[in-house]
Amino acid sequence: MNTVIAPSILSADFSRLGAEIAAVEAAGADWIHFDVMDNHFVPNLTFGPMVLKAVRPHTTMPIDVHLMVQPVDALVEGFAAAGADLISVHVEACPHLDRTLQLIRSKGKQVGVVINPATPAHALDCVLPQVDLVLLMTVNPGFAGQAFIRPVLDKVRVVRAMIDAIGLPIRLQVDGGVTPDTIGEVAAAGADTFVAGSAIFGKPDYAEAIAALRRGAAAAHTAAAMRVAV
Numbered sequence: 001m002n003t004v005i006a007p008s009i010l011s012a013d014f015s016r017l018g019a020e021i022a023a024v025e026a027a028g029a030d031w032i033h034f035d036v037m038d039n040h041f042v043p044n045l046t047f048g049p050m051v052l053k054a055v056r057p058h059t060t061m062p063i064d065v066h067l068m069v070q071p072v073d074a075l076v077e078g079f080a081a082a083g084a085d086l087i088s089v090h091v092e093a094c095p096h097l098d099r100t101l102q103l104i105r106s107k108g109k110q111v112g113v114v115i116n117p118a119t120p121a122h123a124l125d126c127v128l129p130q131v132d133l134v135l136l137m138t139v140n141p142g143f144a145g146q147a148f149i150r151p152v153l154d155k156v157r158v159v160r161a162m163i164d165a166i167g168l169p170i171r172l173q174v175d176g177g178v179t180p181d182t183i184g185e186v187a188a189a190g191a192d193t194f195v196a197g198s199a200i201f202g203k204p205d206y207a208e209a210i211a212a213l214r215r216g217a218a219a220a221h222t223a224a225a226m227r228v229a230v
């Protein structure tokens with residue numbers, strides 16, 4: 001699967017969101033990652049469907065909405081109508097996860113499921129065939145700029161094997177602490193879709209920041225392919 005770099009606008013200049021999104025698109029980003037936090041499921045508060053609707057015309061890139069909210073279901077309709085392409089929800093926030101995933105699909109949106117660093121891979125067992133994307137958090141959700149939680153790498157390998165075993169084109173995304181220093185390890189472990197906030201919006205040159213991430217992921221994927229070929 002091709003590598004996707006998804007800048008998280010959590011680290012963008014909120015007073016210029018439309019321009020910031022256009023700037024990362026021009027700099028070579030693939031998707032936009034839109035972090036929704038509710039000060040309940042996570043200890044921070046960001047933006048809702050009205051902000052998504054306002055930024056939607058500023059890009060043609062897919063917008064990947066990461067819902068860190070509880071309860072979830074009542075918000076799905078709003079984000080779907082506001083222009084989300086993919087909506088991801090946390091296992092930990094959804095007591096009726098199957099119903100929530102079906103609700104997202106019923107709105108014609110791609111479906112993502114997320115687990116926190118302390119949630120085991122087997123939490124995905126019963127829903128994997130229903131989703132387009134699995135997001136493994138590599139920080140505890142709530143804030144940008146946190147350090148990558150290295151033990152999650154083992155879980156990335158496990159989930160990669162689970163996805164390969166069922167043979168469906170499911171993306172494996174990681175989010176949190178992804179930088180040019182960490183992306184190689186997580187790509188080698190099997191991730192193909194990378195969220196980065198501070199490693200892009202925290203840098204003066206967005207094109208160079210995205211290129212540095214892409215180089216790190218490509219080097220790891222090439223090394224892995226060579227190991228298979230030998």
Ligand SMILES: O=C(CO)[C@H](O)[C@H](O)COP(=O)(O)O
Binds near residue numbers: 008035066142144145
């Ligand atoms: O979901 C998130 C935090 O809960 C963000 O997407 C993530 O933290 C991005 O920021 P950074 O790349 O700086 O870690």
Ligand SMILES: [Fe+2]
Binds near residue numbers: 175
């Ligand atoms: Fe996120």
